[in-house]
Amino acid sequence: MPGGRLTQQERQRIAAGLADGLPYAEIARRLERPTSTISREVGRNGGPSGYRPQHAHRATAQRARRGTPSPPRATGVPGGAREEEIVEMAVRSGLPRMMARVHLDLLLSEDGKRTAAELTRRLKVSPASVSVAVNYLVQHGYVRREHDPQRRRDIYVVDDDAWYRSIVISSRQTLEAAQVAMAAARTSGLDTPVGQRLAKVGTFLERVTLDMVESTDRWRALLA
Structure with missing residues (x-):
């Protein structure tokens, strides 16, 4: 099993795995690395939606030269390590990854509501991806759709029911x-x-x- 720091090629393979929607455990298996290594690497370098292999490689090299610790892993904001663990759990239970991310972001909102534009901006994904995700969630009862006639837009809601x-x-x-x-x-x-x-x-x-x-x-x- 390989040890030591991740190589740039390994980071490119991590990015490819994330793009394919693979869970951390599967990416780790393919690289013959511990799952914790992959989750830590992604968590400290932008999260699944913001991970860029070249940037991650440069940032790691800079931290090594400075001898400074990596930034703390976020635990209270969407995209942080704890939220990603929840997403991974939802994926393992059968929910597609993008649907799980949208659902979690709605659950973490103050009033349980987001517009499609807000979801697109917060998750840094395309409007088409959000559209597919919310349609799936509405169809399966996780989310309901409300229409705002004044602004002519839909609002997606997670309520207790x-x-x-x-x-x-x-x-x-x-x-x-x-x-x-x-x-x-x-x-x-x-x-x-x-x-x-x-x-x-x-x-x-x-x-x-x-x-x-x-x-x-x-x-x-x-x-x-």
Whole structure:
């Protein structure tokens, strides 16, 4: 396993991995480096959205010549190390990276609201990327869209009830999958191995999802 300081080539590969949306752990695996080395390198050199390999290499060399410590890692602003850990956790749970970044920025806003222009400016990404992300989040119930008629713009909102909506939407999709499995089981024949297997899967998904919906309704008042 390589040791010592990162080379310029390694930093270029880190930048390429970030551009491809790879998690720190996968970038580290490809470079045969500890994950902590990658997260520290990115965190102290602009974060995932602002990482530039040439700048990072020059900055590291300058710090080494001066013998001064690297800047402290931010923990209270979007893009800081702690927020990136939350984004990584969301990505591991299945949320696409850009959607996770937009969702977190909305969650960290004072009133839970941002315009598309604000998201674009804060995250330093293209308007098209923000548009795709918020459409996904709205579709899955994480965010709702409000229209500002005076300024003719949309405002994206994370409210307390968003958690309820997202679970309901996800449950509805899982129930549809359960119904498809049950229908396929009947088509294959419930007395065949394939039919029995599909029937078990459909029944399992249906029962678990209905339990989740019941629990969600029972505890919804906690969000009020």
